[in-house]
Amino acid sequence: MFYREAGQYNTTYEKDMQVFPIKQDKIGIAIWLVLAYLFVPFFGIPGLEYGFAMNAIMIPVLIFTITTIGLNILVGFTGQISLGTGAFMGVGAYACYKLTSYFPDVNIIVLILASGFVSAIVGALFGLPSLRIKGFYLVVATLAAQFFLEWCFIRVGWLYNYNASGAIEVPQREVFGWIVTGPSAEPVTRYLVVLSILIFLAIIAGNLTRGRIGRSWMMIRDMDIAAELIGVRPLTAKLSAFAVSSYFIGVSGALMVFMWLGAAEVESFDVNHSFLYLFMVILGGLGSITGSFMGAAFIWTFPIVLKELGKSWFGINATVMENVSLVAIGVMIVVILIAEPHGMARLWQIIKQKLRIWPFPH
Amino acid sequence: MTATDSYVTPDGRTIGGVMMEMKNITLRFGGVVAIKDISFDIREGEIRAIIGPNGAGKSSMLNVINGFYHPQEGEVWFRGEKRPSMKPYQIAAQGIARTFQNIALFHGMTTVENVMTGRQLMMKKNFLWQMLRVGPAMAEEVVHRRRCEEIIDFLEIQHIRKEPVGNLPYGLQKRVELARALAMEPKLLLLDEPMAGMNVEEKEDMSRFILDVNDQYGTTIALIEHDMSVVMDLADRVVVLDYGKMLADGTPDEVQKNQAVIDAYLGVEH
Structure with a gap:
């Protein structure tokens, strides 16, 4: 009813190429931004305890959205499947840890963004096999990367400064007088930092995927032979996808440790997490930035919601509910994939399309 | 008529000198010989x-012409120079575009995006600009978009501009593929069965x-x-191949009267 594009004309190609060409969508995004910047920092999520809402829901969801966007660039936009996500996050986290110990005076946000480059280089390196192999074989190659990097995180003492616990612990750092990392950092500061980095990176991802480079990724994904005959160099396209994807994933790994966990060991970067991020991508929608937001939010919050419901409505204890939620999420994935293989982003698109012409069927 | 002479066709078009020459390609x-010792040329225009x-x-x-296959023997000459062994994307940069027998569109993208992929080689703005997508990067995008829209207009596919190409009917997909090839502004356009599976109107x-x-x-x-009436109407000159060997090369009239061609198409009494 209100969602109509009648009377809205795009008179230039710039306008036609906007992410949200329809006015109502722009208003919707503005509302989301206002909520994220002005509502959530003060009130958290209504009905939930503030610290819990921040630490258990908002911050991880935002961080995993960055991971999902990164992985989506590789899997959804370029069609190269990777199971090394967890390890690439680890690369970002360990790189950031090393950078903080080498450059204690540099702004921590700069270091977090810089640590992504280390991950990008490692990602491009492990992306080299993709030039020769595809599909399942590439999965195996990235799995090898996962296990190799995990081994490094345990065995290479230099990475965690040879401390006895084998874990990396986040030092306290301030930015303009605000404590951003470390145990005494306020949830709201960390939330705002993560949110801002996410928005910054999401805009970059959106720009890249709509331009020449994004098209070369999608060309490789859809028809690699035709892409090559049109003039795309598979080497450049694939490796740039691996690098950009790993950059995002690396930054999210650094954020995960520095803004959320506070300390991490190799378990935080294991292959189970790689699967989790892949679920977020697939469920959210392959090749969709909006879908990445949905996928990450859904996969992360669904078990929490289920656990809370189980506790308060049926009095089932948390351990049982954890297993129930595992089962439920598996079923959800299967159901959604059968109903809509393009994930929640496509569902959302269909809903919008229907709204646009409502109450008429077509 | 030598390689550099130009001549005028009966319908008044000027045909230039030799653009591409295949010399003894094998x-x-x-063990399978796909092409055996074939030579022919393609003239400008x-x-x-x-x-x-x-x-x-x-x-x-x-596939030999656009560098997807590398012949074991023989030479390819393009614009007076012997072409060294090149990768397909380098040959694309030389101005050779093609369409495919089994449509090879990018199915996850819309029509206009597919046509835009043809401009890939002409877009020069680097990664940093692409990231920001403002100023020169946006200007470049708009320039090429405008050119693509012209081609879309030219091929009369405006109405499906924003459709994902996977949903389009076959005939339109063929046309989008032609649009994509044209967007490359090729000097030489290779069409692999552009009319296969179409009805008379298409x-x-x-x-x-x-x-x-x-x-x-x-x-x-x-x-x-494969449609002979189309070939005879459109083509200036025709090469006839059979089992990797060349049967005839000449104008449509000459080829139609060639006994070897008639035998190959209609069969011979044994």
């Missing part, structure tokens, strides 16, 4: 047809587009086609 896949029964080596020939449309492309953009066209 292509083998293991002409419509050149390659015909022959199934398995004659026509598609292989196109074939007429496609023939008109091919003639218009040749006429308006001056694009040299080499096409493979």
Whole structure:
């Protein structure tokens, strides 16, 4: 009813190429931004305890959205499947840890963004096999990367400064007088930092995927032979996808440790997490930035919601509910994939399309 | 008539000198000889047809021209220079575009995005600008978008501009593929069975587009086609292949009267 594009004309190609060409969508995004910047920092999520809402829901969801966007660039936009996500996050986290110990005076946000480059280089390196192999074989190659990097995180003492616990612990750092990392950092500061980095990176991802480079990724994904005959160099396209994807994933790994966990060991970067991020991508929608937001939010919050419901409505204890939620999420994935293989982003698109012409069927 | 002479066709188009010359091309896949010692040339501005029964080596020939296959023997000369062994994307940069027998569109993208992919080589703005997508990067995007829209207008596919190409009917997909090839502004356009599987009306449309492309953009066209009436109407010169060997090379009239061609197509009494 209100969602109509009648009377809205795009008179230039710039306008036609906007992410949200329809006015109502722009208003919707503005509302989301206002909520994220002005509502959530003060009130958290209504009905939930503030610290819990921040630490258990908002911050991880935002961080995993960055991971999902990164992985989506590789899997959804370029069609190269990777199971090394967890390890690439680890690369970002360990790189950031090393950078903080080498450059204690540099702004921590700069270091977090810089640590992504280390991950990008490692990602491009492990992306080299993709030039020769595809599909399942590439999965195996990235799995090898996962296990190799995990081994490094345990065995290479230099990475965690040879401390006895084998874990990396986040030092306290301030930015303009605000404590951003470390145990005494306020949830709201960390939330705002993560949110801002996410928005910054999401805009970059959106720009890249709509331009020449994004098209070369999608060309490789859809028809690699035709892409090559049109003039795309598979080497450049694939490796740039691996690098950009790993950059995002690396930054999210650094954020995960520095803004959320506070300390991490190799378990935080294991292959189970790689699967989790892949679920977020697939469920959210392959090749969709909006879908990445949905996928990450859904996969992360669904078990929490289920656990809370189980506790308060049926009095089932948390351990049982954890297993129930595992089962439920598996079923959800299967159901959604059968109903809509393009994930929640496509569902959302269909809903919008229907709204646009409502109450008429077509 | 020598390699550099130009001449005027009966319908008044000027055909230039030799653009591409295939010299004694032999292509083998293991023990199978796909193309055996074939030589022919393509002149600037002409419509050149390659015909022959199934398995004659026509598609292989196109794949040799655009560098997807590398012949074991023989030389490819392009614009007076012997072409070294090149990767397909380098040959694309030289101005050779093609369409495919089994449509090879990018199915996850819309029509306009597919056409935009043809501009890939002409877009130069680096990664940093692409990231920001403002100023010069946006200006570049708009310039190429405008050019693509012209081609979309030219091929009359405006109405499906924003449709994902996977949903389009076959005939339109073929047209989008032609649009994508045209977006590359090729000097030589290779069409692999542009009319396969089309009905008469669609074939007429496609023939008109091919003639218009040749006429308006001056694009040299080499096409493979099974529909003889189309070939005889469109082509300036025809090469006939059979089992990897060359049967005939000449104008449509000459080729039609060639006994070897008639035998290959209609069969011979034994």
